[in-house]
Amino acid sequence: MSSLASSPPSSSSASSSSSLPPSPTSPSASPSLATDGSAKNAAESDHATLSAVPAWPDTHALYERFAALVNQPMRPIRPDAMPKVLRWFDEHCAGSKRLAERAATVIPGGVQHNLAFNHPFPLAIAQARGAHLTDVDGNRYIDFLQAGGPTLLGSNPPAVREAVQALLEDCGPVTGLLHAYEVQLAERVCRHMPGVEMLRMLGSGTEAVMGAVRLARTFTRRQRVIKIGGAYHGWSDQLVYGMRLPKTGRMEATGIPRGATAHTQECLPNDPEALRRLLRWNRLRGGTAAVLLEPFGPESGTRPVHREFNAQVRALCDEFGALLIFDEVVTGFRAGLGGAQAYFGVTPDLTVLGKCLTGGYPMAGAIGGKREIMMSLVGGIGTTSRRAFVGGTLSANPLSCVAGYHALLEAERTNAPGVAARAGERLRRGLEEIIGRRGLPYVAYNIGSIVHLQTSGVLLLDTSSLWKLFRLKDEARRRKHMMEEMGAAFTAHGLISVAGSRLYTSLADTDEVIDDALNRFDDVMALT
Ligand SMILES: Cc1ncc(COP(=O)(O)O)c(C=O)c1O
Numbered sequence: 001m002s003s004l005a006s007s008p009p010s011s012s013s014a015s016s017s018s019s020l021p022p023s024p025t026s027p028s029a030s031p032s033l034a035t036d037g038s039a040k041n042a043a044e045s046d047h048a049t050l051s052a053v054p055a056w057p058d059t060h061a062l063y064e065r066f067a068a069l070v071n072q073p074m075r076p077i078r079p080d081a082m083p084k085v086l087r088w089f090d091e092h093c094a095g096s097k098r099l100a101e102r103a104a105t106v107i108p109g110g111v112q113h114n115l116a117f118n119h120p121f122p123l124a125i126a127q128a129r130g131a132h133l134t135d136v137d138g139n140r141y142i143d144f145l146q147a148g149g150p151t152l153l154g155s156n157p158p159a160v161r162e163a164v165q166a167l168l169e170d171c172g173p174v175t176g177l178l179h180a181y182e183v184q185l186a187e188r189v190c191r192h193m194p195g196v197e198m199l200r201m202l203g204s205g206t207e208a209v210m211g212a213v214r215l216a217r218t219f220t221r222r223q224r225v226i227k228i229g230g231a232y233h234g235w236s237d238q239l240v241y242g243m244r245l246p247k248t249g250r251m252e253a254t255g256i257p258r259g260a261t262a263h264t265q266e267c268l269p270n271d272p273e274a275l276r277r278l279l280r281w282n283r284l285r286g287g288t289a290a291v292l293l294e295p296f297g298p299e300s301g302t303r304p305v306h307r308e309f310n311a312q313v314r315a316l317c318d319e320f321g322a323l324l325i326f327d328e329v330v331t332g333f334r335a336g337l338g339g340a341q342a343y344f345g346v347t348p349d350l351t352v353l354g355k356c357l358t359g360g361y362p363m364a365g366a367i368g369g370k371r372e373i374m375m376s377l378v379g380g381i382g383t384t385s386r387r388a389f390v391g392g393t394l395s396a397n398p399l400s401c402v403a404g405y406h407a408l409l410e411a412e413r414t415n416a417p418g419v420a421a422r423a424g425e426r427l428r429r430g431l432e433e434i435i436g437r438r439g440l441p442y443v444a445y446n447i448g449s450i451v452h453l454q455t456s457g458v459l460l461l462d463t464s465s466l467w468k469l470f471r472l473k474d475e476a477r478r479r480k481h482m483m484e485e486m487g488a489a490f491t492a493h494g495l496i497s498v499a500g501s502r503l504y505t506s507l508a509d510t511d512e513v514i515d516d517a518l519n520r521f522d523d524v525m526a527l528t
Helices: 059-070 082-092 094-106 158-171 180-192 205-220 272-283 309-320 339-344 371-377 398-414 416-437 466-471 473-492 511-525
Strands: 125-129 132-135 140-143 198-202 224-228 264-267 288-293 323-327 350-354 365-369 443-447 450-454 502-504
Touching: 059 443, 082 094, 082 473, 140 511, 158 398, 180 198, 180 365, 180 398, 198 205, 198 371, 205 224, 205 288, 205 323, 205 350, 205 365, 205 371, 224 272, 264 272, 272 288, 272 309, 288 309, 309 323, 309 339, 323 339, 365 371, 398 416, 416 443, 416 450, 416 511, 466 473, 473 511
Parallel strands: 224 264, 224 288, 288 323, 323 350
Antiparallel strands: 125 132, 132 140, 198 365, 350 365, 443 450, 450 502
16 A cells, blocks of 8 residues: 555554464354353452453543643644645545445445544445455555454454354354354353343444333333433434533434433533432432443543542442443453453443444344343243333344354453553553654543544533533534544554544554554654
């Protein structure tokens, strides 16, 4: 690939799953229904050892740097450099451009993923392997999007693919009846996650959040749900509320009736006193069914929580009789096989899983939790008990379950969360060095394998009151555009990011891959 980067493109030997040691297990399509050694009490010691967050960032210092970033003028790609970046796409991505134009006639906006890079037009990918993506024009990129998070092992790892292929030969992707892999995946998750005694698979993280909220309402017989403002919990009617930016309430709730969000409330992150006030207020009006949060902080730690926040929320939930729901769609298995709950030593009542749960294969969603609560999700046509109704024709299909099970085995065998976290540390350290050397206001930090690179700070604007929100509208638009331009410049230098501001690392990110990436980031930052 001829990228804008002055450093040479990474060699294929630096990738990817092919450089991983071979799997000792030969996947079978018809696993025996072994108990898997998964009884919770048999594996209690796993939880402590499987965290992949070597150090929690100094969040107080980070918030000072965020404030400094958004209180000074933006530092975008220079106006004289941006045309060169955009020219790169015209000169090197003709195939993607053609496909994007066709897509725009049959797909709204020509793109179906909300995190997809689409400035100046979406790239069409032909090959994904390990740490790299290759587009239809043959350009090769280092992949820090990692499909939005699920491919902790890197893209398309052979150990998972071979197990999936074997299953497809024997029973195809779906039967609608019980399959051994459903049981084995559930056993595996229960073994690792302290708060998961039982698991119910669903079709996506969004579905699982909806189900968890319904389950909490069923169990507590209460209505109100408090989320931490700015968090993303999928696109269900009730949770497109206070999304991405705290205290923005129904700002994005287009097409959603007021009644759908009438029992959703939000609280600022890191403000246990405000949460207490809301819980107290709710107690006088029928109580709170659940507090729902992303345990690293809204938007995968874009606004990171202080180390003690989750424990404070746990204590408040106990005091007010609300269930605590951890949305571990991102942190599930990335934070370690025990999730963020094992890292923090805080056990939620319910856990929502997605993404890594099925190793990057479709239908990634599940609710896990305490047995007495989970029993209100009893499935099947014979049940007469009071239950929270959830379901899905394709949920818990053998394809998703075989992929998830073998992805988890592979993650255990290779310590993928730990290896990915080390790559995240290396990437963050390198980014900090570049930022410091070039005197830029940007902020780089990581929580294990989730690396944040705040250049425009658009998601860090202070929107904590209506007045501030109104005042910052234009500023937010400008900063969002800057983030898009940064994303485009990264791409033109062979780097795919999550919307220009987040980087997921994986097992496939060797030191060589990370160092190659850092050279490219340095080239981009030279253009600012
Ligand atoms: C924390 C969190 N919860 C829920 C979801 C929704 O999951 P899905 O996209 O599978 O519906 C996401 C998706 O990015 C997420 O990051």
